[in-house]
Amino acid sequence: MLTWDDKxxxxxxxxxxSMTYMARIPHWGEARVHPHIxxxxxxxxxxxxxxxxxxxLGKVSNTDALNLAETALKKTLEQHGIWCLEAxxxxxLPED
Structure with missing residues (x-):
């Protein structure tokens, strides 16, 4: 679970x-959850x-938005991992 800072x-x-939420993802930078103006x-x-x-993320509560954001981030990171393995x-692959 990420630590989200509110701003x-x-x-x-x-x-x-409104509130904007920010979290740092190691090696990937900052993620933000925010309302659309x-x-x-x-x-x-x-x-x-x-x-x-x-x-x-839809019209959801702030807590639900953060949970949905983490799910989307996990799926994206998994896909990046698959792409890296395919590459x-x-x-x-190096010999052990």
Whole structure:
């Protein structure tokens, strides 16, 4: 499970408008879960290091959004692992 840090987005008066959540993924950088500014209530995931941009999480609670984000991140990391293994096999695995 990732550690998510919350960052409130405030208006000029200091009123909290929304929350953005950020987590660090070793070797892959930062992941963010945030609401879409043009679609109130819709949550999205971004993780540039893994090639994830505006992955829709739906109109869900913040807790559910973080759980869905972690599931999407796991699936993406698994796929990257498969691609790495396929590339290693194509190049030739080193002899033990």
């Amino acid at each position: 409130p987005e405030k208006d000029q008066s200091g009123k909290i408008l 043009h679609h109130p209530g819709e949550m999205f995931l971004n993780c540039p290091g893994l090639g994830i941009k505006m992955y829709p 290693l096999a194509a190049i030739g």
